[in-house]
Amino acid sequence: MNQQLPPDAAAALAALAEVVYVSPDYEGVYAAICKTAVQVIPSCDHASISTLTAGGTLTPHGATDEYAEQIDGFESALRDGPCYDAIVTDSYQVDADLTVNPTWPELSRLVLAHTPVRGMIGYRVLVGPRKAGSLNLFSDTPGGFAGASADLGVVLASFASVALSAAAQNHRADTLLNGLHSNREIGKAIGLLMATHDLSEDAALDLLKRASQDLNRKLVDVAREVVDRHPNGA
Template identity: 45%
Template sequence: MNDVPTDDATRDTFVRLSGLIYADAGEAAIYQSIVDSACRLVDGCERSSLMLRQRGQYLTAAATDDIAARVDEIEREVREGPCLDAIMDEAYQHDTDLTSGTSPWPRFTERVVKETPVRSAIGYRLMLDGGKVGALNIFSDEAGRLTERSADQGAVLAAFASVALMALRAREEAATLRLGLQSNREIGKAVGLLMAAHRVDADGAFELLRSTSQDLNMKLSHVAEQVVRGQESQYGGKAPRDRN
């Protein structure tokens, strides 16, 4: 595919999408913005969907409409089509005319032509950390409308979509790290409070937390949080003093 310079409209769209990502918008909102942008940025695109692979299963994470979602559903039902091939075999799949009778996905095209108005499709693989995680799909209701230029434009958006997935993954990992640090702080507080309250060393206090966690079938961090809240409530926000 040829390089396609991004015009002002494309840059503005990417700026808005980037703003969503770094403003901590939810995954669903970001996915929806990507497929909606396809209709504005890709010549001939009338519908779009985003299919992701999670735990070995394929799901439609976003679609511009019910028809785009139905095309994805047909692919999953017949287990063939441009999206699945883009994910598993080739990075890019383009069929300009699903009615031509020459499609490499005969079961898919038969169902799509019979059940939907879609007549042309492009699928782009989305990568994350070197892994195949999904596909961006572009559809048109008119055969031949998705040209090579359309394919180039869609490739730019697909590349951005992969970057968006990476940003979401990084944000999720950062949130997990923050949660882990918070949990560790709560456990540390609880250990200190139990050491003072029960006159035990750090190992003894941690073992008390651990055994209570098992007895109550609660996460260690949750038990620690309850200990901290209980002790602070009892002692007015201060740890009990060792009177020896």
């Protein structure tokens, strides 16, 4: 495989990296990856990322249009196709021309009947050691997914795995930071209640918990209000 990326592809991947680090939510990353696939991979007209549930249902993410979502739906119903095979194998799955001896006959029949797609590729996408799903590329041109397109798809799929790993790590970091912030708010409220009402730490926490239950609000929200309304809370 040629390791030298075309300038446009390199620029698109650089832009995608910015999306990952500026807005590291999964759905945003899925959408950015699929949009990039259509932009940089020759003959790629539609793209999606699918994840496979324990029950065997495919869930599409970031689909560029209704055709990508529709084909994901066909694969989910049939439990067969390049996405399914890519998730359980170590290599990408391709049928460059659905009109000639299709690899997945029933899926191809539905795709040819209901969409303009004439070629499909599925690449396994990973988050760390865990299988996350498949990057699915679709072409309206029979035979459009030649060697260069398939090779560039491999690069994008590898980048997608890195991007999703980054999103997962950032999500965990956000969760930890939010938890730390919440704990600080609760601790500050407990301290104020202890000082104001001469309560023990346990009694102050119990008071916050009862208020949270009575008001049907999160403990941290009640704590934040205690802090905000207290003259010495700042």
